[in-house]
Amino acid sequence: MGYVTRIVIIGGGPGGYEAALVAAQLGAEVTVVDCDGLGGASVLTDCVPSKTLIATAEVMTNFDSSYEELGIRVEDSTHDPDDPARVVGVDLGKVNRRVKRLALAQSHDIAASVTRAGVRVLRGRGRVEPGQGPGGSREVVVTPTGDGSSGAGGTSAQPAAEERLTADAVLVATGGHPREIPDAQPDGERILNWKQLYDLEELPEELIVVGSGVTGAEFAGAYRALGSDVTLVSSRDRVLPGEDPDAAAVLEDVFRRRGMNVMSRSRAASAKRVGDRVEVALQDGRTITGSHCLVAVGAVPNTSGMGLEEAGVRLKESGHIWTDKVSRTSAPGIYAAGDCTGVFALASVAAMQGRIAMYHVLGETVTALNLKAVSANVFTDPEIATVGYSQADVDSGRMDAWSVKLPLLRNPRAKMQGIRDGFVKLFCRPGTGIVVGGVVVAPRASELIHPISVAVDNNLTVGQIANTFTVYPSLTGSIGEVARQLHTRKTAEDA
Template sequence: MAYEFERKQRIAVLGGGPGGYEAALAGAQQGADVTLVERVGVGGSAVITDVVPSKSLIATAEASNSIGDATDLGVQFFVRGASGKPARPDVAINLAAVNKRLLSLARQQSEDLKASLIHAGVRLVHGEGRLDGTSGIIVSTAPGDSGTDFDRIEADTLVVSVGASPRILDTAVPDGERILTWTQLYNLKAVPEHLIVVGSGVTGAEFASAYRALGADVTLISSRDQVLPGEDADAARVIEDVFKRNGMVVLSKSRASSIVRTTDGVLATLSDGRTVEGSHCLMAVGSVPNTAGIGLEEAGIQLTESGHIRVNRVSRTSMPNVYAAGDCTTELPLASVASMAGRTAMLHAMGDAVNPIEIRNVASNIFTQPEIATVGWTQKQIEEGIAQGDIYKLPLASNPRAKMMGIKDGFVKLFARTGSGTVIGGVIVAPKASELIFPLALAVEHRLTVDQVARAFPVYPSLSGSITDAARAMHIVR
C-alpha cells in the first residue's frame, strides 16, 4: 500500500535582520523547510552595526553622566592632589575599550540568534542573494564558507528583509576616518575632540547626546527650526534645552552644503557661507533601502520612488507569495516593527491566525538623555482634528521619585478620547522612558480608559506613578 506524504512548505528568507530572523524562526516553528540567506551575520545591521552597538555606547554615556551628576545627590569624587588637598578628578573615557566591548556584545548577540535558528532547524547560507523570479533565490556563497553549496534555493514563499544603509551625499563622502557614517563610529580609538553632527533626526540626536556625555565638544547642524522635527514638539524642546545647557552648539535652520577633510580635521560649509571646523563629522542624513540589484523589479514587486518595497498590513508585497519586512519596506523603520512584520508575514503565509499590524499602536523610543518614548496618536494630529482627544501633561519634576533621583527634566503626557476617556496615545520624556512607556502601550493596544489605568496600583514612590496621576487627572465624570 502506497502512502502519500505532504511536502513541507519551502520558505526562503533573504536577509537575517530582525524581520528575516523572526520570519525564519516562525516558519521553522510551524514545520516549514526554511533557508535563510545572510551576507554579514544573523541579526543584520540592527545587531552588528546599528541598534546593539549604538545603544551600548549610549549606556556608557549614561554611566559617565551619572557620575558627573552625582554631586547633586551629595556624592562627591575627590583625589588627593600634590599639595595633599582634595582635587576633583576627571571622568576618563577609554573609547577604544568601549568600542571593543560593544562590538563584542554585538557579535555575541549575533551568535546567540544564529544558535536559536540552528536549534529551530533553519538552514543558514552565508552569501550574497538575489531573487530569481518569485520561486527562488540565487546565492553567491562567501569565500571560505564551508557546507553551503547552494546555487539556487527553491521556495514556495519568499521573505525579503534586506534592511537599509546610511545615505551618502556627494558633497560629504565618508572616508571612515574623519567623515563618518554611524556604522563607522566604532573604529574610533579616542573620543573626538570636536564632533560635528549633520542631521538632527533620531540618529543624529542620539549620537550627539552620547558623545557630548562622553566629553566631546559637539556641534549639531539642523536644517529645521528644532531638533527632532518629526517628534512631539514639547519633547523636542526639552531635549534641545538639555543639549544647550550641557554645552552643545545647536545650529538651527542651517544646512550643510559640503563637508571636506582638512589636514587635521574636517570643515563644514553651510549653505549661507558660514563654516564650522571640527575634528570629526558624523553624517546622519537618513538611510536608503538595500533593494537595488536584487531582482525585485524583475519579479514584479512594486517599489516606491525611494526604492522601498510596498507591503500591506500582513507584510505581503504585490506578488502573492513574496513578503517583506524591515527597513527595506514602507513600514516604520524600527527593529520591533521589523520583528513583528517578519512573524506576521510567516503566520499569514502558513495559513495561521494573524492580526494585521496596527502601526499606530507601536511604541517607539529615542535614546537621548533624557529619553523620549511615544505611542499612539500625536498631539499634532489631535490639534489638527485628525483624532478627537483631550491632552494632559504632568511635569516629571513634581514626581517624588524624580525629586529623590535629582531628575529635573521631563514629563508624562496622556491623550484620551474625548467623551469616552479611552487612552489613544502618550509621550514620556524621562530617564529610561523606554521602560516607562509600556503601560501606555498596553492601554492603547487594549483600549483601556483613563479610569481603568488610574485603578492600577503603582509603586510609591516611582516614576511610573506619574502615569497613574495623569490618568486620574483625566477622570471622566459619569
C-alpha cells in the first residue's frame, strides 16, 4: 500500500461510497464529505426513485396490454367497458411516498455499510485548497451545510465549524444536477425537474416532457403508463438520439401507439405558468399547453466553487473534470469519478471509476477503465440495453463488424407472454466471429444483456454462444439464435 493512507472523498454517491469501501478494506484512513446523504442523487433523487416509479408503471402496462389476450377476466364494477385499455388506476401520492421511503432506506443501508467499514462521514461541502503540502499532501476544507441535519442517510456528523482535512489523495465524486432552460425555471409545482417529480400527490392530467434523452423518455413512458396524457418535445429527429436507431424506432412507435404525442424536431424556448396551466413556447413559434411540464434537458456537473482549477485540476468547457483511464485528474494527488467527469452518466461506471482510483492510489493491481465493456440500459417499456460497439460505430467505419437483428415476435416465450415489440441484435468481427457489441430491446432487457456483456468482455465468438445451451422456451433463446445466424454466415464466408 506504500505511504498513502489518508483518503478524503468529496461526494457520497456511487463513485464516492464504493471508493470509500475499497479504500477502507485496504487499510486506508477514509473520510467522506457529503452534503445530501450517502448514495447521492443516484439513490435519493435519480436512479433508485425513477426505477421504483417505473416499476409501478411497468406492472400497469403489462396488465393493460395483455390481460385480454392472456384470458384474464376483469370483474370490477368500476371498470368502463368503453375504455378497455385502462383497467387499473394509480394513487400517485402513495406511489411517490413508497419511492421516497425506498430511496431513504437504501441511503441508510449504504451509510451503515460505510460506517461499519470504519469510514468517517462528514456532512458538509468540500473545497480543495491550492498547492500541496509536505510529501505531496492535499488539504480539503469542509464547510457545514448550515441546516443542522445529519443528511438523508442519518449517520453523518456535521462539523460545528469549518474543518480542515489533510489527505494523501483526494477523490472528487460530486455528481451533477439538472440542467435548466433560462426561460423555463422549475417552480416545484407545475414546472418541474426530475428531482421534484416525487413530491406530486396527484397524477398530472397533461404532462409535457421537454427533452427526449434517456431521462425524458423514461419519465414520458412511465407517466403515460400511469395514465397521464403525455406530450414529448424532442429537438431531434427521433427520441433517444444517442441510442441504437433501430431500438429508438421501436420505442417511438410504441409511444405513439400508446397515445403519446411525440413532437420531433421541436425545441422548447420557454415555459411559464398561466393559472393552473403551463404554456411551453417552441422556437418555431408554436405553443403547447398542459397541466404540468417536466424539463429533462441533461445535467450540469457539480464542479464549481470547489477550488478545483486553483488546485490544478483541468476542467472541460462543459465543466466536467478531465480524467485518464485510472481516474487521475491533471493535478497530482487528485482523482475524480462519476457524473462530474462526463465519462458515462451511469452508477456502475461511477462505482468502477471510484474503485479504480483507490486501487491506483493504494498501490494495488489496477485495470484501466474499459468503456467498451460497459453495459447500459434505458428503463422504458420495452427496455433498451446495449453493450460494446454500436450501430453508429459500424456505420461510420470505426468498427468493421457484421450484424444480425432478430425480432422477438418470432420467439416462442415472447408469444406466450404477449410480447410483440423488441429484438436482439449482435455485432461480430468478420474474420474471427468475436462478439464486439449487442443490443436488446425487450422487457427486462437489463437482465438479458448480461450474457452478451460477458461475451464482449471475454472476447467470446458467435460460435461459442451458438453452441451454448439456452432454456426452451426463453427470451435468451433469441440471443443463441442470432449467434447461430452470424456463425452460419461466418462459416459460409470461410468456405
